[in-house]
Amino acid sequence: xxxxxxxTVFPDYLAPLHLALLxxxxxxxxxxxxxxxxxxxxxxxxxxxxxxxxxxGPGMVMRPTVWGEALDDLVGSPSVDDSPPxxxxxxxxxxxxxxxxxxxxxxGRPFTQSDAQxxxxxxxxxxxxxxxxxxxxxxxxxxxxxxxxxxxxxGDYVLIGGEVAVLVIAEAVVRLLxxxxxxxxxxxxxxxxxxxxxxxxxxxxxxxxxxAVPEVLKSGNxxxxxxxxxxxxxxxxxxxxxxxxxxxxxxxxxxxVLAE
Ligand code: SAM
Numbered sequence: 001x002x003x004x005x006x007x008t009v010f011p012d013y014l015a016p017l018h019l020a021l022l023x024x025x026x027x028x029x030x031x032x033x034x035x036x037x038x039x040x041x042x043x044x045x046x047x048x049x050x051x052x053x054x055x056x057g058p059g060m061v062m063r064p065t066v067w068g069e070a071l072d073d074l075v076g077s078p079s080v081d082d083s084p085p086x087x088x089x090x091x092x093x094x095x096x097x098x099x100x101x102x103x104x105x106x107x108g109r110p111f112t113q114s115d116a117q118x119x120x121x122x123x124x125x126x127x128x129x130x131x132x133x134x135x136x137x138x139x140x141x142x143x144x145x146x147x148x149x150x151x152x153x154x155g156d157y158v159l160i161g162g163e164v165a166v167l168v169i170a171e172a173v174v175r176l177l178x179x180x181x182x183x184x185x186x187x188x189x190x191x192x193x194x195x196x197x198x199x200x201x202x203x204x205x206x207x208x209x210x211x212a213v214p215e216v217l218k219s220g221n222x223x224x225x226x227x228x229x230x231x232x233x234x235x236x237x238x239x240x241x242x243x244x245x246x247x248x249x250x251x252x253x254x255x256x257v258l259a260e
Contacts, residue, residue, distance in 0.1 A: 002122065002177060005034045006166055007070050008129040009049055013163035017170060025180045034074075038062075038129075041069040050132050059133035067128065067139040074126055075099050075146060099124040101149045103140055104165035106158050108151035111165075113192035115152065116172040125173070129162035195248035197241055199232030231257045 006014050014035045018026060025031045039047040050060035100122050119125055126147070128135060143149050154165045175181055191198040202213040216228045234257050237244050245258070 001029060002031045002120070002174070003034075003124040004031055004127070004170060004174075005036065005074050005125070006127045006129065006163075006170075007036045007038050007067075007074070008161075008163055008166075009038050009131055010129075010161065010163055011035045011037050013161075014166065016167055021180060022171060022174050025174050025177065028179065030177050030179050031174055036070065036074065038066060038070055041066050041073070053133060057133075061133050062130060062135040062139075064136040064138045064142070067135055068142060071101070071126070071128070071139070071143055071147075075124075097123055099126050099147045101126045101128060101140075101143050101147045102166075102169060103128045103130070103135065103149065103151045104154065104162040104169070105130060105134060105151050106153050106156070107134075108153040111152040111154050111169060111172075113172070113190075115150075116169070116176060119169070119173045120176040125170075127162070127166045127169070129166055131161045192244075194233075195244060196233045196237045197244070199229050199236055230254070234258055 004017075006017070008014060016022070017033050017035065022031075022033075026033055038049050042048060049062055049066050051063050053059065053061045100119065102119070102125060104127070128139070140149055140151060152165075152169070154168050159165060176187055178184075181187055187193065189198065202217060206213050206218065214228070216224055219225065234250075234254055237248070238258055250258070
């Protein structure tokens with residue numbers, strides 16, 4: 001079972017983790033999800049999690065003291081700070097694999113499908129949702145002593161907080177876990193699984209508003225259908241994401257299609 005812990009100042013933001021396919025994965029025991037309020041690790045009356053930045057500048061930075069205690073508790077390490085709230089440390093399984101701390105940040109490495117595949121093979125993912133100007137960098141540096149840590153971005157734009165990024169990453173990972181999707185081929189044939197974008201899809205009716213479904217898809221000839229899908233996938237990738245072609249495995253026929 002994959003253990004997924006999220007630390008946030010807005011636990012309600014993560015409610016979709018319990019809906020639809022993700023919720024079903026929880027019900028079936030494929031994944032367990034813990035959403036934790038960072039403010040539970042504060043000790044002051046205002047339950048404050050941020051402070052002004054050293055060096056000046058706009059905005060606030062999330063305090064390392066609060067984050068440090070939260071992460072210590074969630075990985076089951078002894079806390080150096082006092083009176084932590086009671087949180088059941090997750091089981092780490094039979095092996096000694098370290099938890100993976102994922103810190104969403106626009107300054108991170110771009111999150112990709114191959115990251116999702118890697119994360120889906122882990123036992124314990126821990127997400128730290130930043131707010132304001134982000135989290136004091138020492139939290140990441142310190143955590144890397146006891147966890148694997150990755151700072152990842154979900155795109156070249158700036159969100160208000162890390163919660164939406166966590167929903168994106170969690171959904172991309174959980175759908176890859178065995179038993180979550182009805183048909184394994186669904187994700188094996190998705191965009192990026194072979195390094196290319198997926199081509200167009202069609203369903204009934206055969207003609208809709210004078211637009212007909214491509215004949216080949218109704219031919220019943222699976223070799224021809226596979227070739228057509230591959231060609232469409234190559235053309236779409238060349239048009240929309242030519243950067244992906246450099247890393248894709250292409251044969252001579254693929255190159256002919258791209259040269260057309
Ligand atoms: N000062 C930060 C910067 O310029 O890199 C931006 C902080 S942003 C306003 C607040 C939080 O939103 C970040 O700590 C992160 O958790 C989240 N966030 C914003 N954009 C993101 C993105 N593209 N990918 C992942 N997380 C993002």
